[in-house]
Amino acid sequence: MLSIDLQFARGDFLLTARGQFATGVTGICGASGCGKSTLLALLAGLLRPQVGRLRFGHTALVDTSAKLFTPAWRRHFALVFQDGLLFPHLSVRDNLLYGFRRLRPADRLMSLETVLRLLEIGPLQQRRPAQLSGGERQRVALGRALLYSPRLLLLDEPLSSLDERLKQQILPFLKRIKEVTNIPMIYVTHARAEVDYLADRVLFMEAGQLLA
Amino acid sequence: MAPLSTEESQALWLSAKVALWATALCLPTGLATSWLLARRSFHGKVLLDALVQLPMVLPPVVPGFLLLLLFGTHGPIGGWLEAHFGIVIAFTWKGAALASAVMAFPLMVQPVRLAFRMIDARLESVATTLGATPWRAFVTVTLPLALPGIITGTMLCFSRSLGEFGATMAFVGNIPGETRTLPLAIYNFMHAPDGESAAWRLAGLSMALALAALLTSHAVSRRAERRLGYSETWGTRAQH
Numbered sequence: 001m002l003s004i005d006l007q008f009a010r011g012d013f014l015l016t017a018r019g020q021f022a023t024g025v026t027g028i029c030g031a032s033g034c035g036k037s038t039l040l041a042l043l044a045g046l047l048r049p050q051v052g053r054l055r056f057g058h059t060a061l062v063d064t065s066a067k068l069f070t071p072a073w074r075r076h077f078a079l080v081f082q083d084g085l086l087f088p089h090l091s092v093r094d095n096l097l098y099g100f101r102r103l104r105p106a107d108r109l110m111s112l113e114t115v116l117r118l119l120e121i122g123p124l125q126q127r128r129p130a131q132l133s134g135g136e137r138q139r140v141a142l143g144r145a146l147l148y149s150p151r152l153l154l155l156d157e158p159l160s161s162l163d164e165r166l167k168q169q170i171l172p173f174l175k176r177i178k179e180v181t182n183i184p185m186i187y188v189t190h191a192r193a194e195v196d197y198l199a200d201r202v203l204f205m206e207a208g209q210l211l212a
Numbered sequence: 213m214a215p216l217s218t219e220e221s222q223a224l225w226l227s228a229k230v231a232l233w234a235t236a237l238c239l240p241t242g243l244a245t246s247w248l249l250a251r252r253s254f255h256g257k258v259l260l261d262a263l264v265q266l267p268m269v270l271p272p273v274v275p276g277f278l279l280l281l282l283f284g285t286h287g288p289i290g291g292w293l294e295a296h297f298g299i300v301i302a303f304t305w306k307g308a309a310l311a312s313a314v315m316a317f318p319l320m321v322q323p324v325r326l327a328f329r330m331i332d333a334r335l336e337s338v339a340t341t342l343g344a345t346p347w348r349a350f351v352t353v354t355l356p357l358a359l360p361g362i363i364t365g366t367m368l369c370f371s372r373s374l375g376e377f378g379a380t381m382a383f384v385g386n387i388p389g390e391t392r393t394l395p396l397a398i399y400n401f402m403h404a405p406d407g408e409s410a411a412w413r414l415a416g417l418s419m420a421l422a423l424a425a426l427l428t429s430h431a432v433s434r435r436a437e438r439r440l441g442y443s444e445t446w447g448t449r450a451q452h
Contacts, residue, residue, distance in 0.1 A: 046337050072340040079341040085334055089356050089440040098352075099342030148342050 001184055002152065006042055006052035006062075015039060017210035019203070023184045027195025030205030036188040039210065040154045043186065044079045045072035056151065078145035082157040084137040086129035092140050093125040099148030109149040110181070118180060119143045119173055135166040139173060146177065153177075153185045159194060167194075174198055220414060222389055223397035230305055230393055231373035234312035235320075238369045242320035243362070247350075249321070250328035267379075268318045275314050276382025283307065283383070307384035308391045312373035320369040327361025328354065357440065360433040367429030371422050394418050 002021040007014070015035045030036050041047040043054070045061070048069055054062035061070040078099065086095045096115065100108060116122040119139045129137060138158060145153055158174075159167045175198060178185065189195060195202050204211045216224065248254075249261055267275050283290040283301040293299045301307045331354055339349035355362075377395040384391040386400065398414045401407030 041337075044341050046341070072337070073343050073345050075341075076343070077341065079338070081334065081338065085332070085338045087335060087339075087353055089353075098339070098344075102343040144342070154341075 001057060002043075002186075003055045004043070004052070006039075006049040006054065008038060008042055008047060008049045008052075010038075013038075013208060015042075015208040017042075019210060021184070021186060022201070023182075024200035025178055025185045025187055025198055027199030027202040028186060028188045028205055028210070029192055029195055029202055030188075030190065032190055034205045035208040036190075036205055037156050038208075039205070040079060040156050040186070040188055043152075044077055044154055045070060045075045046079075076148075076150055077152040077154055078148045078150035079154040079156065080138075080141050080145050080158050082160045084129075084141035084161075086132075086137055086140055086144070088129050090129075091125065092121065092127050092129070092132070095129065095140060096121075096125075096144050096147055098144060103149060107149055108147075110146060112147065115143045115146050118146075118176060134162050135169055138162065138170060142173065142177065146181065146183070150183060153183050155185060155187045157189050158187075160189070160191070171197055216413065217410065219388065220397065220410060223392055223394050223414065224417065226305060226308075226389070226391075227374055227393040230308045230312055230376075231370050233306075233309035234316055234373035234376075235366060235370045237309065237313040238317050238320040239366060242317060242324060242365065242369070245317075246321050246325035246328055246365075247354075250325045251333065264321050265318050267315045272315060272376075272378025273382045276311060276379035279307070279311055279314065279379065279383040283310065303384050303387060303391065305384075305390055308376075308380050308393060309373075311379040311383045312376040315376050315379050316369040316372035319372050320365040323361045323365040323368065324358065327358035330361075331357045359436045359440065363433040363436055364429055367425050367432075371425040374421060374425075375418065 001023050003019070004021075005018045007016050009015070013035070015038050017039055028036055028039070038047065042049055049062065049064065051064050052062065053060065053064070056075075060066075060068060061075060062068060086092075087098065090098070093112075096112060100112070116125070119142060121136065121139050121143055124132065124136055124140065129140070132140065138161075142158070155174075159170055162170065171194065174187075177183070178198065187195060187199060192202075245260070245264060249257065249264070280302060281287050283293075285291060285294060285300065285302055287302075290301055293301060299306070301310060335353050335357075336346070336349045339353050340346060344352060374393075375395055376393070377399070380391065380393065381396060381399075386392050386396045392400065394414055394417070398411050398418070401411035401414065404410075
């Protein structure tokens with residue numbers, strides 16, 4: 001599905017990642033500072049690798065030798081950050097629909113109602129992000145990404161800002177997303193237990209290297 | 213207070229026109245400059261920053277003099293504008309608007325730039341991963357979040373333009389009905405025999421206008437802040 005061979009350097013930090021990602025959920029585990037978030041930013045198209053290739057299905061998205069770089073807004077992947085990063089000036093509903101509204105109706109795989117039900121966030125629609133708890137915020141961030149009907153869902157430590165009790169509350173939602181939507185996911189975390197629960201396979205990352 | 217004489221109301225309306233045009237010039241250029249200074253790193257950024265601030269610390273007559281050299285009928289830009297478009301800047305109200313814009317520019321840039329810097333740049337990244345081009349992300353995320361700062365900058369810029377004196381005097385002179393704005397009219401009345409009461413009236417009017425502009429700006433930007441959901445806890449929001 002996704003195949004990568006990337007090199008990215010910044011200062012004296014060097015990231016190298018090579019591998020194939022099948023459908024389903026791929027967990028990537030590693031200590032903080034090992035380059036997990038940088039890898040996700042490269043996959044999302046927020047960072048440009050100095051050297052490398054990235055293919056999704058039969059489409060080349062990055063090929064530095066051919067000067068090809070597809071920016072984030074044309075990849076149709078979605079990225080969920082650890083602190084959710086909801087747009088503070090928009091209601092929960094407008095946050096949810098931010099990516100959805102940018103899709104042609106034919107490309108919308110899920111309706112707002114489905115996502116509201118799936119993540120149990122229906123009653124929150126009219127609230128502002130500042131009025132949400134950490135767990136609610138993260139569910140809305142997930143919902144916003146899902147409504148964009150991404151071809152690939154990238155999750156950057158989506159639970160690490162939550163306490164243990166909340167983590168246990170959100171994990172089943174992630175499992176539900178996996179089972180209901182079939183959207184391939186790459187789930188990055190430092191917590192092994194999360195990927196053991198959720199992922200179909202686990203890769204490890206150490207000092208900027210993805211060990212496939 | 214006695215009603216304004218023709219000369220006084222002429223100065224008032226001219227001031228309003230000049231200040232509006234100066235603000236209209238500063239708004240797009242100020243937004244672009246603020247964004248560059250807040251979000252980009254490039255060679256010469258320190259120099260650009262200093263240049264933007266320069267009118268605040270220079271004697272106003274210096275920018276006025278430089279404008280005259282550049283935009284005067286024999287200046288490189290002024291001569292070109294007149295030859296190709298028949299536009300005359302020097303010693304016209306257009307020149308007064310330009311001088312006001314140059315002097316008020318730092319007051320537009322400072323709050324807007326601060327507002328841009330307060331916004332987590334990752335919010336724009338999120339927007340692009342949801343299919344928004346960088347321009348759409350700027351319009352739908354950055355601009356609305358910076359709105360209180362933009363309102364403050366606009367009002368400060370407008371008020372400063374109303375009060376512009378030194379650069380205007382040096383660049384476009386003190387021509388009744390053309391470049392004699394409120395401050396220049398006050399200056400004139402101060403030196404005219406029996407002008408004191410007119411100077412008093414216009415000075416009072418200037419203070420009232422400036423105060424009204426500042427209070428309006430405060431109220432409007434507070435309202436924008438509330439509408440955007442910026443609560444008192446805004447500053448404590450996790451930034452990283």
